[in-house]
Amino acid sequence: MKGKIGILLSWSFILILLSLFLVILYQEKQLEGPHEAFAKQKNEASEPATDLHPTVADKVDQLVEQAEELNIQVVITDDFRSIDEQNSLYDRGRDADGQVVTHAKGGESYHNYGLAVDFALRTHDGDVVWDMNYDGNNNGKADWMEVVDLAKALGFTWGGDWTRFKDYPHLQMDFGYSINDLQNGYYPPHE
Structure with missing residues (x-):
């Protein structure tokens, strides 16, 4: 037993x-x-990016088209950035003249992986502005926020929603990848 x-x-x-x-x-x-x-x-x-990810590029085109339907002209002021370009931007206001324009060194920005863009607005006079209150289509809503709403509906994350610091012109699609994932060689597949 x-x-x-x-x-x-x-x-x-x-x-x-x-x-x-x-x-x-x-x-x-x-x-x-x-x-x-x-x-x-x-x-x-997997290969590191050398241009915008195809899905991001397609969504940017859709964003520009949808904004035009609202009589808003979106200008993409920056998209893919090389590591060297990122480091040059990071140096501004630190080791180089000018104001600080980024908190990300080379390899620390979604721009370096083709997953982010920065935008501005073109006024009816042709000026490019970063005025978040501008209402060029005269509908009582800030054009900037109309663009942000369109971008979010397309799947972008907006830098204006960040809590640590705000980056109002910044839109990104990270596909669930962290900067650490990207730095370790993991990239979103291209469809």
Whole structure:
């Protein structure tokens, strides 16, 4: 009888350990987003960006078209930026003359991976402005915020919603990838 109880306890212990292992494995898989699983499988084939991601470029075109339908002219003032270009911008107001224009060094901006753009508005006089209160289409709403609403509906994240610092001209599509993911060679697939 004692032998049977010992065997039963041993099997119970093994089943408990196996159950714990499966629970831990399941939880890790739940935390791993689908992009990470894809990127880990395709990491060798992934290449750093040299231009806007095709989906981002398509959504930017849609944004410009939709804004035109509201009689708002959107100007894309910046899109893909190389690491060197990013470092030059970062140096402004620090090691170079001018005002600080970015808090991101090379490799720390979604621009460096083709996943972000900056925009401004063109007035009816042809001037390019960053005036968030400008209402060129005279509908009682700030054109800037109308563009932001259109961008969000297209899947962009707006830098004006950030809590640490505000970047009002900035729009990005990160596809669930963090800067750390991108720095480690994981890039959103191109469709």
